[in-house]
Amino acid sequence: MTVVSASPLWRDLHLGDVGGDVDDLRRSLREAGDNIAASGPVDSSMVDAFNERLRAAAEREVPGSIDRSSLVWLKSSASRVSHCPMSLGASVLADDALAGVAPSVSRASIAEGMEGRAALGAVVVELSGDSFAVSSDGSLPEPGRTVVELPDSNDSAENVESGGTVNLQGTLRLEKSIQVLVVPPSSLVTVGDSSCVFNAGVANPVTIVGSELGKTFIKELNSPTLTAVDLIPPDDAKCPSN
Incomplete structure (x- = not known):
């Protein structure tokens, strides 16, 4: 048995x-x-x-x-x-x-990419075809569940067997999709932990979600109202506290 x-x-x-x-x-x-x-x-x-x-x-x-x-x-x-x-x-x-x-990884944490994501909602990571919930500190809090099995011919497998660590490639995503705006990087103002864009000279606080190929993805912190942003913010631009 x-x-x-x-x-x-x-x-x-x-x-x-x-x-x-x-x-x-x-x-x-x-x-x-x-x-x-x-x-x-x-x-x-x-x-x-x-x-x-x-x-x-x-x-x-x-x-x-x-x-x-x-x-x-x-x-x-x-x-x-x-x-x-x-x-x-x-x-x-x-x-x-x-x-x-085959040796397996049963505990993992996200090394990079979590910055600001937890504030946007629940985050999951996709590894080897499986999805795992990610806590706000970047750990995978699912005790007893194997994260991934490693080929025993892999050098990483020997490292795990001896109690070491291994780097895994995965994809982070939000559990539920959110609506974002795509703006040019020049329209953004960031002071400390606060970011904003301007529309007709009026500051609108936002959270930066990500960027790609000269585009920045933002989420409005107030009720979604923006339909356009100033390409160049005012010279004395200041963001309201988030």
């Missing part, structure tokens, strides 16, 4: 035992269809459910306990196998590795 958990199983379980490994096995049994309690210490119903599965597979059972050697630990429910150290017909002992999986 396989058990998916963040940490490897490290002991046999007996009646009354408690801990994260007990909770992980309970969850695996319930997901497999066994009608046992969702929480609590090891009890007779949990042991019976486990041993019933061993009997169905014609495996050896240990009455009154859960034998760790009958379990296969997986760190995630779906992983890409990179190598198989066991040969056909070999004896497998407790704690022997049955297969190796």
